[in-house]
Amino acid sequence: QISSYWQEGTPLAINLAPTVDLPAALAQGKARSRKLVSNELATLVPSRLADAWASREADWQRPINEASDKALARLAEQLARWELTPTGTEGYKKAEVTLGGVDTKALSQQTMECKAQPGLYFIGEVVDVTGWLGGYNFQWAWASAYACAQALPLPQAEPAGAAH
Ligand SMILES: Cc1cc2nc3c(=O)[nH]c(=O)nc-3n(C[C@H](O)[C@H](O)[C@H](O)COP(=O)(O)OP(=O)(O)OC[C@H]3O[C@@H](n4cnc5c(N)ncnc54)[C@H](O)[C@@H]3O)c2cc1C
Structure with a gap:
């Protein structure tokens, strides 16, 4: 921590x-x-x-x-x-969460969609949101995924008999 x-x-x-x-x-x-x-x-x-x-x-x-x-x-x-003064951390091998990532200012806070690139979404660990250890990072991954999924356009139903 x-x-x-x-x-x-x-x-x-x-x-x-x-x-x-x-x-x-x-x-x-x-x-x-x-x-x-x-x-x-x-x-x-x-x-x-x-x-x-x-x-x-x-x-x-x-x-x-x-x-x-x-x-x-x-x-x-x-x-x-x-x-x-610690000599270092144990690095990615032991890390449980990463600092940094995609700037939250670049994203819609309702949908996680990239403001500059409609149709592109970022969720979870890749976003610059870092929780304390102990569940907050899973919570963030799930909550941001849920918000994003709610906003995704539903796939259009294909017309009957359409070729695959
Ligand atoms: C050892 C460890 C312990 C942890 N313990 C806790 C904890 O107790 N509580 C907590 O809240 N958080 C914990 N975390 C953090 C938590 O696991 C992450 O914050 C969370 O899993 C992030 O979810 P995510 O879906 O954003 O990313 P990930 O779970 O990292 O999912 C990303 C997925 O994308 C896949 N992928 C990557 N590149 C590609 C590609 N090019 N093409 C296709 N797929 C790709 C990866 O294989 C992976 O399955 C822990 C993390 C680690 C490493």
Whole structure:
């Protein structure tokens, strides 16, 4: 899903504890606990992540009540903004939807017919409409196909006895 938004070469900032107010939780931990920073942190994020993260700085490898406010603030800040730059996506082999396509401005939004070329229609994936993963792209393919099919002229019935 992220790869629909990511621009190649740019870093991503990931909040590893999006539902926790980390500065407040660590300050509370410091006020009431003598556990190691990693053990206190393990009550807020998965314990293997807490261990791995706390091992990155000497200031975090001590009882939380002995850690400086600055060190805890740094810990909270870094966990909320873990930056990494992906080396790339896995490309079309793994892609589930394509960005880009035929500009929607070129099409009738009722019939999907090309404004500049009557009789030519574009639907689904080939149009520049990209849904989130999880059903929206099928929905778009089916809905645009339905709208288009409703607008297609019915084939003319052939006169009886016409040669094939
Ligand atoms: C691995 C994967 C998982 C996905 N999972 C989901 C999901 O969970 N939910 C969701 O909403 N969307 C999902 N999608 C996206 C969804 O499948 C597409 O958005 C949708 O199928 C697009 O429908 P479409 O009819 O426009 O195009 P397609 O389904 O791509 O149909 C185009 C058809 O045209 C044929 N074709 C191509 N060139 C020619 C030619 N020259 N002559 C004749 N025929 C040709 C192709 O063989 C193909 O059958 C997934 C896609 C992939 C690849």
